[in-house]
Amino acid sequence: MEGSLQGNRDRIILEIVKLLLRSEVAFQEIFSRYGEGRIRFSAVEHWVDDKGRSLLFNLKEQCHALFREKPKGSERQNEWLLDLVIGSIFHEAMKLRENLYQLEIYRPRYIQYRRSAGATDYEKDYIKRFERIIARAEQGVAEGMEETRSLYRDAMAQLIDLFKENAEDPFWVRFLLEQEILLQKVYGPKRTREIFRLLFGKDLLKAYHIAGQSYLESGHYDLASLYFSKSLRLDPHHNDTFLLHSLSRGMSAYYQNSYPKALSCFGKLTALKWSLKATREQLQRVEEVCRKISVEMKEEKGVRGARRADSLAEQIGKML
Structure with missing residues (x-):
């Protein structure tokens, strides 16, 4: 409370x-x-x-x-x-x-x-x-x-x-990234860049990751995907960010009823090892979603897709 x-x-x-x-x-x-x-x-x-x-x-x-x-x-x-x-x-x-x-x-x-x-x-x-x-x-x-x-x-x-x-506070980080244009109107583009460097270092990798995590935890999967994508552009080989990006993209696709895309994204979660902590709840959610996709695909006679969803649910369940 x-x-x-x-x-x-x-x-x-x-x-x-x-x-x-x-x-x-x-x-x-x-x-x-x-x-x-x-x-x-x-x-x-x-x-x-x-x-x-x-x-x-x-x-x-x-x-x-x-x-x-x-x-x-x-x-x-x-x-x-x-x-x-x-x-x-x-x-x-x-x-x-x-x-x-x-x-x-x-x-x-x-x-x-x-x-x-x-x-x-x-x-x-x-x-x-x-x-x-x-x-x-x-x-x-x-x-x-x-x-x-x-x-x-x-x-x-x-x-x-x-x-x-408040540079470590997710709400403030999200606010600063969302209001970048407004900040530029107030401080000017150059000074805004200087402020961001002061807060987050030489690039926005840290800010993007904080924002992505926050959006993911609050269920804003489309925005989480956006900021993890921005993070990957700065560090394409960051394994955890890649996995979080795949997870958020998959969840976003699921809520848009794009089941094949969701399953494709979720499939990437099983390909690499997770080093992140506190991801169990997210993986449980993905497992649950895969089973729901399976049920809905079976009802629509999408047997092949349903099998794929069941298989992913089992694989993700073993990761928990």
């Missing part, structure tokens, strides 16, 4: 990280438009709002739900800091949003009013106050852009430390 809760918590943290990365990509576009002098209020609405429809609002809410409902002192320092920086980004973004609204909606009205204002003292006073409001909004946008940019820069650096801390 405790392991299940921890796994669920890890998934929520990874969703938070993904939202943070996506919000940073959105801010890159906003900052670029600002630098080109074409920023509009509508450009920030999908990035931040107070109605629950934006990236940052949902990010902030998920953070608060996960980190602030835990007993005091139970979260790790880096998690506490992540919650703090995300909250800071959200509130800076909200101020930036309000200042942009002032400039886009109220500044034209102030200008129009100034052209037609009367000579009364309060009208003159209004003009001065409106000018101060707009000046503060302009300054607020400039400062808000830089402050938010700095917060994101630090947050992205902190994420790299989080990646390093």
Whole structure:
């Protein structure tokens, strides 16, 4: 039960990280438009709002739900800091949003009013106050852009430390491999490659193997096959990876009702010796699948295939 809760918590943290990365990509576009002098209020609405429809609002809410409902002192320092920086980004973004609204909606009205204002003292006073409001909004946008940019820069650096801390965790490894394109948008292709080398060494062999094992254990056989295949491209002669690749391909084929392909893959499991530990459960599953294939083939009068399936089931059973 405790392991299940921890796994669920890890998934929520990874969703938070993904939202943070996506919000940073959105801010890159906003900052670029600002630098080109074409920023509009509508450009920030999908990035931040107070109605629950934006990236940052949902990010902030998920953070608060996960980190602030835990007993005091139970979260790790880096998690506490992540919650703090995300909250800071959200509130800076909200101020930036309000200042942009002032400039886009109220500044034209102030200008129009100034052209037609009367000579009364309060009208003159209004003009001065409106000018101060707009000046503060302009300054607020400039400062808000830089402050938010700095917060994101630090947050992205902190994420790299989080990646390093969790470089052996299958959930995190899977996340990093799955989100490589998103990481490239945030850090750039070159820096992303450097981060992967920092985490996994000169190539991704280790990462592919961790991901493949994790997908295999969780029954995602198509993804397990994909990452074992990537691993084999880097090390074609790794016996255990070859066997795990064959196993995952066979199981994937079975669930696609491609029985001849499944049996062909399972046949490779008997050709070489296994040096892996904790594979008994997987082999038992393969034996069970072979017997199911045999039954279904017999029902479809595929006698030859059924015999092949029975033979494989017996051979695999002897390996247990």
